[in-house]
Amino acid sequence: MSSTVQPRGTTKIALSVHSWLVYIFFFAPIFVLIVFSFSDDRNVGRWGGFTLEWYQGFFDHSQIQSAVWVSVRVALLSTVISVVLGTLAALALERFKFRGRQVFDALLYLPIIIPDVTMAVMMLLFFAEFFELLEAWFNLDWQKGFGSITISHIAFNISFVSVVVRARLAGMSEVLEEAALDLYATRWKTFRYVTFPQIMPGVAGGALLALTLSLDDVVVTQFAAGPGATTLPVFVFGLIRRGVTPLINATSVLMLAASVFLVALSLAFQQFSGRGGRPLLRGAREAVSTPNNQIKKEIYQ
């Protein structure tokens, strides 16, 4: 790069100072939050010595604990279902032309771009009407709770999974699938041994995204949750509105740690799955780097 393009002198200093300020802006609040979650003072702005009592409080708080379990169960169940549905949808859209394809494509994009608040309102009205119908037609007295939260999370997660998987499929040549089909592999075998190993990183990435979105969601969940069950973010949101406490600090730091862990996992999956690791990860990595081997195996078997 030439010297006139590279910022020089005062410009360079100004730009570099600016960048540092941006990073301070990014990280200072998080840093303060972490530090004060260890402070032994009810007042969150004053340092009162080191303590772990707020973290103890997190684990002793029965409502928080039950909210944590609802969150985890909702996240896992909605991720599994949306990964299956989203991957199938991605395959259909990237590999086939069918009637109603464009409508489906548009419908699949809507949950991504729709405002959280609109989606939340949709879920509120839908479940209100739905449960009324159940009551009137089948005399079922259902309440909002675990089921309705999971249903709403799947509704937005399918789209995110399919976008990630489609990106992977689009960058993948169809030649290998064609070759497998030419060599009389069944469609299932072609998918199982050729397509799936190649889209595996996309599927895993989509799954981690779905998991993160489900664990983070407040707005939609708030409207889909009921007296039956509530998730951790919704519970914490309710606590925050009543005021700031060190207990919320500790809970927030743990939520922060959970998201950082998930991101680290997805990065590790993308970058280092080839070196050691579990057979599943290694298999996926090999399928990507040397797809020909998969085909050869199919041919010689």
Added chain:
Amino acid sequence: MTRAAVRPEEQEAAAATPEYEKAANRAASRRGLLLSLPAYAYLVLFFAVPLGIVMIYSFATRNRFGGTDLSGWNLEAYRKLGEPIVRDILFRSLWLAILTTLICLAVSYPFAYFMATRTPLLRNVMLVFVMIPFWTNFLVRNYAWRVLLGNDGLFTNITEAIGLGERELLFTTSAVVIGLVYGSLPFMVLPLYASIERIDLSLVEASRDLYASGFQTFRRILFPLSMPGVIAGSILVFVPSLGAYVTPEILGGAKTTLLGSYIVTQFLTARNWPVGASLSFVLMAVMLVATVVYFRTGGRNL
């Protein structure tokens, strides 16, 4: 139909007669439909139907008991959007969303340019550190600012210590804007960086060689060329800011009610569901227009 979807015998058949080609097309169409069916059915039932219900409610009337009469459609709820209270909230939301977008743009542009002119290794490191806050829990990020700005928070302690008196920002419009900027800054940085990095910087060099000043080069060369990134980033910041709910709830006060909170209030406390539904619809319409613009200007490729 894609080639991979054709089995060998189908391929031969397709070459033979149009009749067989049609049959093969139908088979592929069936397969595609079959694969998409589970997600299709799910989204129709749990997304399209709820959307339809919201639309029906937006044309309904609120009755005296806070319930909603679905018979007799009318535009009453949409007419209410012109009333001063709602109009003020609409304009305030619009203004704050624009302000947030402009601040994000002003902060991100020099940052993204600096990042794009670093060595590849440094670029990646800088990118990762932009991505980390972007990936962390949204609620927690807003809460962190509440801790910082709150009563007896670090911010107040600092203003007191440097002799500015006990300043408090929490529950003001400034606090909401800080929170919105904090939440959406990465959405501006990433597309800007992507588009600046793609510019052939020898054009900048040529401009300087021809005695353009730094500012002229920026205004006539760099900025126009980075326009796709500017538009994409602005939409990615503006749209969520307009419908923001969590940030104003946590950092704002009664005087800073925004669209998102107002809609929620209509459902939970005011119990005027038709007005809430019509506002949600307006919000979605803005979002759809913005998305169309985004795709038209090539935001998808960033």
